[in-house]
Amino acid sequence: MKRKVLIIYTGGTIGMEKDYATGSLVPFDFSNIFKRMPEMNLMECEVSVKSFDSPVDSSDMGPKQWQGIAKIVKDNYEAFDGFVILHGTDTMSYTASALSFMLKNLGKPVVLTGSQLPIGDLRTDAKENLLTSLYYASLYENDEAVIQEVTLYFEYKLLRGNRSLKFSAEYFDAYQSPNYSILGQSGVNLNIDKDSLLKPKSANFEIDLHLEENVLFWRIFPGMNFDFLLEVTSVKVIILQVFGSGTIFNNEKTERVLRELRQRKVEIIVISQCVSGGISFGKYSNSNIFSQVGAINGKDMTAEAAITKSMHLLNNPRYQDNFAELFGEDICGEVTKDFH
Numbered sequence: 001m002k003r004k005v006l007i008i009y010t011g012g013t014i015g016m017e018k019d020y021a022t023g024s025l026v027p028f029d030f031s032n033i034f035k036r037m038p039e040m041n042l043m044e045c046e047v048s049v050k051s052f053d054s055p056v057d058s059s060d061m062g063p064k065q066w067q068g069i070a071k072i073v074k075d076n077y078e079a080f081d082g083f084v085i086l087h088g089t090d091t092m093s094y095t096a097s098a099l100s101f102m103l104k105n106l107g108k109p110v111v112l113t114g115s116q117l118p119i120g121d122l123r124t125d126a127k128e129n130l131l132t133s134l135y136y137a138s139l140y141e142n143d144e145a146v147i148q149e150v151t152l153y154f155e156y157k158l159l160r161g162n163r164s165l166k167f168s169a170e171y172f173d174a175y176q177s178p179n180y181s182i183l184g185q186s187g188v189n190l191n192i193d194k195d196s197l198l199k200p201k202s203a204n205f206e207i208d209l210h211l212e213e214n215v216l217f218w219r220i221f222p223g224m225n226f227d228f229l230l231e232v233t234s235v236k237v238i239i240l241q242v243f244g245s246g247t248i249f250n251n252e253k254t255e256r257v258l259r260e261l262r263q264r265k266v267e268i269i270v271i272s273q274c275v276s277g278g279i280s281f282g283k284y285s286n287s288n289i290f291s292q293v294g295a296i297n298g299k300d301m302t303a304e305a306a307i308t309k310s311m312h313l314l315n316n317p318r319y320q321d322n323f324a325e326l327f328g329e330d331i332c333g334e335v336t337k338d339f340h
Contacts, residue, residue, distance in 0.1 A: 003045045003081040003138035007033075008072050010065065011055030012088030014126045016118040025118060027055040030086075036119060037127060045138035048080070058088020058114075063211040063311065066098040073103060073110065074207045082109040082137030082145065086130070089114045089166060089174060092152060096161025098308040100150040100332045102208055105200040109137045109147035112161060113154060116172055125172045129154060132186045139192070149198040149333065151183060158184035158192070162305040162334040167275065178276040179300040179336065198333045212314035215239065217307055219273065220248060226257050237267045237310045237323075240295075241303060246270055246279040246287035258293045267314075267323050271298035271306050278339055296324050299339040309334060 009015055009030040016025040030051050034040055040047060050072060056065055073083055087095055096112045103110065113133040115126035133153045139146040150161035155173040163180040184192035214236040218229065226249070229238065238261065242248050261268060270279050270290050278300030281291045290297075298306050313319060313326045330337050 003140060004079065005045050005047050005082045005084060005134055005137045006072075006076050006080040007047060007049045007084045007086060007134075008069060009049060009051040009055070009086045010061070010069065010088075011052060012058055012086060012114045013118055014086050014113075014115040014130065015055060017120045018118065028120075033119075037130070039127075039131065040134075043131070043134055043138075045081075045134060047134060050076070056088075058090040058092065061088070061091045061095055063098070063213065066095055066102065067209045067211065069095070070099060070102045070207045070209060073099075077108070077205060080108075081140065082147075083111070084130070084133045084137050085110065085112045087112050087114050089116065089154075093161070093164045093166055093175070093302065093304040094308060096150055096152045096164060097302070097305045097334070098211070098312070100160075100162040100305075100334065101309060101312040102211075103150060104206045104208055105202045105204055106148050106150065107200055107203065107205055108145045109139065110150045110161075111137045111147070111158075112150070112152045116174060125155065128156075128186075132156075132190070135186075135190055136184065136192075139190075146192060146194070147183070147197060148200055156186045157182050158186075160196075160198070160333055162308075162332065163302065165275070165302050165304060176275070179278065179302075180333070208312070208316070208318055210316045210318065211308075211311045212236070212316070213311065215307060215310045215314065217241065217303065226253050229257055230260060235266060236314055237269065239269045239271060239298070239303070239306050239310060241271050241273050242279075243273060245272065245274075245277065245283050246281055246290065246297075247284050248286060248289065250286045250289075255289055255293075258289060258295070262293050267310075267327075268293065268295040269298050269306055269310065269327065270295050271301055271303060278336075294324070296327050298327075299335050301335050305334045
């Protein structure tokens with residue numbers, strides 16, 4: 001039996017072609033993809049395409065579009081065995097992270113992919129990314145999906161979506177998963193690390209579209225005016241991206257600002273500016289202030305995962321625990337449970 005895979009085309013470079021009159025890239029009708037890539041007709045799965053009404057540049061993607069994608073997956077969940085989401089590269093890790101929290105108890109593959117060059121370019125990476133994503137999205141054993149989570153495939157590597165980040169705007173190998181192992185690798189054979197895959201906590205797939213936007217991300221830097229944080233009055237969660245394993249300026253102003261934020265009931269999450277590794281409160285004295293004010297240790301989460309997790313958990317009626325306890329839990333493989 002051929003597996004059925006739905007391609008959800010949202011926009012991005014992968015669906016562009018060059019207008020030779022102007023030299024600019026413009027979207028093409030993605031329903032014609034089978035003519036542009038006849039090799040798709042040789043796939044061992046049945047492929048259908050559903051496109052956004054208007055292609056969205058990845059820099060314009062946000063909660064509304066994330067919710068739209070989740071609804072498409074929900075509405076087509078019973079009819080298809082897997083899903084491939086075509087997306088612009090700049091914010092793909094944000095979308096993958098958001099979907100990982102919104103798509104509860106996935107029992108089927110959801111694979112996000114895109115390309116650095118348009119599909120019509122002679123040197124494009126789009127064809128390999130798309131074809132292999134379809135393979136992963138249709139990978140079943142004993143009538144059960146091998147992949148049951150939101151993933152991101154790019155340049156021969158399958159990554160957990162909420163562990164991925166884009167690190168290069170130039171190279172085809174544009175994504176990394178620095179704090180979690182690669183789920184699969186494409187070479188002569190299509191390999192997968194089954195021990196690293198996520199398993200659903202329940203067989204009951206559902207979606208939770210809750211996203212709260214009163215979240216602020218702030219990267220600290222030497223010499224910054226820390227009082228600026230107090231001027232943002234409507235924020236409910238501030239994610240501070242700090243130095244190394246959790247250090248920040250050791251002075252009275254830092255303590256005063258952090259304590260005032262906490263008095264305002266603002267949640268403070270601390271993550272690292274380092275690509276690899278994470279936060280360890282107490283390792284250095286300049287991190288002790290975070291424990292003293294009740295900040296939340298973001299451990300080894302990516303910025304994309306910390307932001308979208310905060311948006312999903314904040315004021316979400318689905319969850320009964322307080323925000324700090326919820327954020328510290330591993331919901332869908334986004335954080336290492338025993339990270340110190």
